Amino acid sequence: MTHxxxxxxxxxxQLPESFYRRVSPEPLNQPYWVAQNHTLAAEIGMPSEMFSDGMLAYLSGSAAHYDPAPIASVYSGHQFGVYVRQLGDGRAMLLGDWFDPAGGRWEWQLKGAGKTPYSRFADGRAVLRSSIRxxxxxxxxxxLGIPTxxxxxxxxxxxxVYREEAETAAVVTRVAPSFIRFGHFEYLYHNGRHEQIATLADFLIEHHFPDCRQAENPYFALFQQISQRTADLVAAWQSVGFCHGVLNTDNMSVLGLTIDxxxxxxxxxxxxxHICNHSDTGxxxxxxxxxxxxxxxxxxxxSxxxxxxSESALIDELERFPDLFQTAYANKMRAKLGLQTEQKGDDELIADxxxxxxxxxxxxxxxxxxxxxxxxxxxxPLPEALMALFHGPTESFIAWxxxxxxxxxxxxxxxxxxxxQMHAVNPLYVLRNYLLEQAIAQAKNGDYREIERLHRCLQNPFAEQKAFADFAEAAPDWAAQICVSCSS
Incomplete structure (x- = not known):
């Protein structure tokens, strides 16, 4: 059956061809399905029969023909604080756009479908382990309601596919309204293509920030909105205990999405x-x-x-960011604590x-x-389950x-x-690393059922689900030894 x-x-x-290169996926040998997201497919209006054999070939980079031709974009970025002149989609390629029933545009990318002109030190492939993650x-x-x-x-x-050892290949199909990153602007600026900075900013305003057109300076308004979205995003991460692990500028979305x-x-x-990235020694x-x-x-x-x-306007906006973040974070934390009002001592109450x-x-x-x-x-009396987490009350917590x-x-x-109210904002289930390790271990043996179980559970992480009671337990002692690095 064809797709x-x-x-x-x-x-x-639509951007100038200097923003990207046309590429061709490299076919996998005998690809097979590992996971299919029927929930997302329904959300964006995909036909029910989309996960056919033909679609398997298409979404594994193995189809005989791609129309439109996939493209890979170029960008740069600061990695661990050091500027890298050229990065780009080294393991990802943009297939095309899909319109959902509401008219929303979704970019489709294959991640792991082969080399692009921007592949560095690797083969453009992704491994099963990192793809499941x-x-x-x-x-x-x-x-969890966090933009992503x-x-x-x-x-x-x-x-x-070879990383620290030989592993098997995988391709993720990921979608987003846009995959444009801070690094796209950095590439243009640091390569002296200043006239194209406006081209990219105009593109973003046209497709994603149309209300900026009415501003006195649409480009400043664009930066203000990116700053607000970014503050809201990192506040959401902090509120659920999420660590990204590698917040290089090329891993920052201008739409305020969690990416990469x-x-x-x-x-x-x-x-x-806590440091979640073994490579982040500092x-x-x-x-x-x-x-x-x-x-x-x-x-x-x-910059x-x-x-x-103007430099002064940008500096003023940057100086506002701590307040933007703190406001968003305090609102998240008040909700997590079940507080109904904002009071002067809230920051101290949360910190203590x-x-x-x-x-x-x-x-x-x-x-x-x-x-x-x-x-x-x-x-x-204090809840027994709460006190069990402390292995007995502490003086500081009892005072708090x-x-x-x-x-x-x-x-x-x-x-x-x-x-x-608190249960509606405090998840019972999160994607703990030890749960991922268990699902990955089973998948390496051809058993993908744990991937599906986790996916079903985490679609609604706030409601108790008896079928997933094992996902609501504290991490076992061995989980502290899990090593996750940039190759993950």
């Missing part, structure tokens, strides 16, 4: 200094550093807009809580879930609980209503 897909020429191809985490983030690229399908092959899932991780035991991208490094990344983007926006959690390395996800069972009254309960009483908080 029934008809993608449109990508809007990105991206497929599941992008959909897990969507389930999405994953439509995952194909595999027994073809060998490599050495990511969700906090198990709370540690503000802790540049540690959990508590994410708001600061994202701010620094925005300053790199701002690229100097041909279009995390100090108490830090001393015992408390499970981040389960803590907030069990906190919903705390009563308002001083003499209400007293302040918290006082705040709840001052708000006349209704415990039942508060619990419902």
């Amino acid at each position: 029934i897909l008809s993608l449109h020429t990508p809007a990105f191809a 991206e497929y599941l985490c992008s959909e897990a983030m969507h389930g 690229t999405r994953a439509l399908a995952l194909a595999g092959s027994d073809d060998a 899932y490599g050495p990511f991780g969700f906090l198990d035991a709370y540690d503000r200094r 802790g540049r991208y540690a959990y508590n550093e994410q708001p600061y490094v994202v701010h620094w990344n925005l300053s790199r983007l701002a 690229c807009l100097l041909p279009l926006v 809580m995390f100090t108490a959690l830090q001393s015992r390395k408390i499970d981040f996800t389960l803590y907030f879930r069990h906190l919903a069972d705390v009563g308002n009254r001083h003499d209400d 609980i007293g302040r918290y309960r006082g705040r709840l009483r001052a708000e006349n908080s209704d415990p039942a209503a508060r619990k419902m």
